[in-house]
Amino acid sequence: MKRFVIWTSAVLLVSAFFGTACAQERKLPDPTGGSVAVLDRNSFVVVRDRGPDNYSVVLYEVVKGKIRVVDAVRVSGDFTGDPPIVRYVRSRDIQEK
DSSP states (O other): OHHHHHHHHHHHHHHHHHHHHHHHHSOOOOTTOOEEEEEETTEEEEEEEOSTTEEEEEEEEEETTEEEEEEEEEEEEESSSSSOEEEEEEOOOOOOO
């Protein structure tokens, strides 16, 4: 009985340690809110990291002092390949907030 308890405890300890190590290797989304690039005086782009090889790109426009969403695209793919494989999905249902 003692051997069984010790063996089970050892297995649980090793699996917990291995699971924690694997979880730290994953790339998490950027919590800061993304990168902003100004295109001209009345428009800018926000790029957000959505996880491993997934990004969202949103184009905003300033009209009469209000910010309006012009276009939004979700980009994913393998950017390390030669040539890189890029897939995108355009957001058709853009709602202004």
